Amino acid sequence: MSRRSRILILLAAVVLLAGVAVGATLHAVGRAAEKDRTQPGGPQVRSGEVSLTAPGRAVFRNMSWGPHRDEISSVPADRLSGPRTSSGVRCLRFHTAGGTGICLRAVHGPFRDSYRAVVLDARLRETRADDLAGIPSRARVSPSGRSAAWTVFVSGDSYAGSSFSTRTSLLDVRTGRLDRNLEEDYTFVLDGSPYRAADLNVWGVTFADDTRFYATVATGGRTYLVRGDRETRTLRAVHGNVECPSLSPDGTRIAYKKRVEGASPDAPWLLYVLDLRTSRETPTAERRSIDDQAVWRDGHSLVYALPGNHGSDLWTVPADGSGRPVRTLAAALAPAFTGGPEG
Template sequence: MTLRGKILVLMVAVAVLAGLAAASVLHAAGRENRKNQTRADGPPVTAGTVSLAPGARPRIVFRSMAWGPHRDELASVAADDPAGPRIASGVKCLRFYAAGGTGICLRAEHGTLQDSYRAVVLDAGLKERAHYSLPGIPTRARVSPSGRWAAWTVFVGGDSYAGTNFSTRTAVLDTRTGQLTASLEDFTAYLNGSEHHAPDTNFWGVTFAADDRHFYATMATGGRTYLVRGDLASRTVTSLHANVECPSLSPDGTRIVYKKRVPGLPADAPWRLYALDLATLRETPLAEPRSVDDQVVWQDDRTVTYALAGDYGTDLYTVPADGTGKPRRLLTAGLAPAYPR
């Protein structure tokens, strides 16, 4: 055989081996994906009807992270039996919240070249009422107690709150009229008593009061974060307290639980949960010793729920909001809970 023939045979052999290797990798990846879609070692999930309306038996609605055909779907479980069977809705969300019979679902729309994102307003039966394009990656969502107002936050630069190299956009929607404020940066901000203007200002983590006028949120500027109180009528936000992120207002409107950066903690896990009395601005550390990167949800006036990393992505935990007790796992493989009221 000539030298040219030997080289040709070698090139064909290399191409065949490369093809076999690629096929092996794809087969293994497909097998792993099929295994994850069908594995049955997580909480039991079955298809059914999920409602955001209050029922005779209180339920938790959340994003189910259990592997299988219903992963990432909104699921429902009895609040008094959170380890019990889950009912999956078929509606997939990355972030979710609901109140007053209204839900907000932040979801990915998978495209040919890249994903896009949208905020979808849901009725009590999880039917779409309206949707809005999002300018970035979804991270927070909230609905006012009456269901009239919805808010969401996305990352438009960066993808984590742990560092400082990120930018957010927070929108507020009147679900009755469809009027959308695309960015809270359009509101007039007051910091420490003076009108504030700075190009580095970011907002995130809205939580609504029951009066359908006021809300609280985080404002970041100058390398610091602040709790601000917003007024939807006057379109203003006013600073109240420093070092507050992702606030969540108690059902009775008297306290806020939030994540606070604590000096000395690792840069990638810098937070601890605290409660703030709005009348006195007195802080109380909660009994959760781990770093929580979440906007907690109030289970009732005494207890908050939040997500921490788990075997399926995240699990949900609860802890008393007064600094007593200790955290306990509420359910495995869950994220973004809501307690329909």
Template sequence: MTPQRRILILAAFVVLLAAVAVHSFLRASSRADEKNHARAGGPQITRGAVSLAPAGDGPRIVFRNMAWGPHRDELATVPAAAPEGARTASGVSCLRFHAAAGTGICLRVDKGGVQDGYRAVVLDAGLKQVSAHALAGVPTRARVSPGGHLAAWTVFVGGDSYAGTDFSTRTSVLDLRTGRLDASLEDFTILKDGRPYRSADVNFWGVTFAADERTFYATLATGGRTHLVRGDLAARTVTTLRENVECPSLSPDGTRVVFKKRVPDLPAEAPWRLYALDLASGAETPLAEERSVDDQVVWTDDRTVVYSLPGDFGADLYSVPADGSGAPARLMASALAPALLG
């Protein structure tokens, strides 16, 4: 063996040892961060099985864990009756997530290649991948229909905040029964004020599905205004219903939506308040949460909604009655993108 070859082998060995040392250090640091977080009042987290299927031990919450440590960004679960209790982490990482009826949608980073991208991954009840779809931008909203047959997601393809007006979104709907993917709701026929409408500045976001697995509601933005729309997947139409409605979330009984409303005189970077809209009467009710909420709420039942606000580790979850009564209360620290599963 030549001296040069011995030097190359030695150099490679040194690099390998350094890589192992760095990996061990980072892993130990991550575990230390998690232990310190728990000692400081953060949740205890252990690796285990997480399922989206109904369980015999009662309702539970599956969510994106935001606590520091090796399980940050993983889907985790807690009993709905003990939301601040010990967490079970799945090993499956998502940026945005939602689930219903044993089906999940996970918007995640797609690592590899010259530059990381994003993809939407449909998950079965055991969090195994059913299908994957490339995303055209940064994930922001995700929803599964009550029966688990439809999934929708929204990404930013230009800009990265709903607060201003200089952004562009793309919203897709996937029918898991047929495999049909409507890549953009902008391809649907828009009926605005009773007439067909077309414009280059149309954007959609924040889909929420009805129980019939055909009807949906969403936000349509055009001409500097936002509109609540009702969509029909079979007819491929959306119809405007009301102005100044963003990120609607349909109640389990299908009678109301809770949404973000822009309120005059609030700061430009925090312009929203949560409101409930009765779809039959058109009556609006402000909810008791007075902070600006940039989220699409999730209903826990026909009386209560859950949403995220900024927290020490990225986001915390809060709940508030949907009828305007009561007061907001923190539900979970260091958590985002919840799905309430019975």
């Protein structure tokens, strides 16, 4: 075969592969559009300005199919089923409080994706960005907006098993001080003594204020609720079998995932509330397994994600164990409420 023939064959192959790629892309877009059309009654989403300081708003990652999927969106907190205003800012994990947002997003590259933690101001403008060591998992902002925290999976992608490793970071938004890895930078205190172990993992920060927080520490096959302090750089164990804590607005209770005996290894958690003053544990009326870090909508109710037709829906349930779960926001993830207890 001549050199000219080989070149022509190569060019033909390149053209064919390019056509296949374009066709696959158009097919995927068409399927997404068709999926959007074939789910009547889905949320209405329109482009517009989203503010993190507007009072009485719910802000979240929009999961509805269409051009605004994964964008930070907003609706009135007292009319959650109303039309959504979508910002154009895409995040995989998100939280806001005190006019500061933290957005964990994917950065798409030619060969693989990377991830970045982006600090946003009240108008969702980027003020700082830090590269992440793994896949985004959790994000929180302190009530004042001065501190932010995030957790990523360095290996593994689920808390259900034991073969995962996390990295949790804390950022002072005002000074730029970054504690990159709490398991290395802080001392874990268990039963009154410093404790070191190769399998130590930290995740799921929830803030009391700019320097004090709670989180989960796992080691030796057990999990602990820890009280963290940025000044003393300590993590002190205060209760066992607590994952993904969320502190109540008055600072007296922790909502969390609790592993229960007899549950499926892939879905082992129920949603509980711990009274920090008495150590009393109260199961909520939600009896499905919850793999989320719940948010306090107010001093009485919790909001959390469960799988839905678009990937995720938000549900609410009373924190005192009464009532029943109610779906409050379809096709949504990572909620926060501006002008409320966590916003």
